[in-house]
Amino acid sequence: MTELRTVGLFVLTALAEITGCYLPYLWLREGKSIWLLIPGVLSLAAFVWLLTLHPTEAGRVYAAYGGVYITMAILWLWAINGIRPTSWDILGSAVALTGMAIIMFAPRQ
Template identity: 45%
Template sequence: MDVIRSLAIFILAGFCEIGGGYLIWLWLKESKPLYFGIIGAIILIAYGVIATWQTANFGRVYATYGGVFIVMALLWAWKVDGFKPDKFDIIGATIALIGVCIIIYAPRVS
């Protein structure tokens, strides 16, 4: 149950970071209205709060989130921007995801 909760928090935080960043991107790079940037900033703040819900220490959480972010960013680009990841994107994301699962979920000797 702890792993499922942890994964759900990583996914929620990922949506907030990517979604918030995307809204700011649209505001600054594609001349969308200011409220896109404001909403994006609020969502990015939510990301920072959501990440604290993890039970591991800061360093492990943020190291792990980096790998989760890689996978989610590629999925976002594919589904939202129409970018099709190639086999090297998929291989790299898989390696990153395996690495972060080891970092965050490997049993530790106390």
């Protein structure tokens, strides 16, 4: 159950970070409302808070989180931007998730 909780927490963390970065992008690059900065800031604050909930050392969490972030960014590209991932995107995400699993779930003393 710990593994499932960890992966779920990584997914929520990645969604908060991507959302917090995407909303200012919409304002700066797409000419959307400046009011998008408010939920953007709140989302980035949630991202920071969620990072503190992970059950292991910060450096290990940051290293492993990168694998989930890569995968979530590719899924975001597909779901939000409507750009279908290539087989290379999928392979890269699989490699990144494998790295995350090795870092987070390897036996430790």
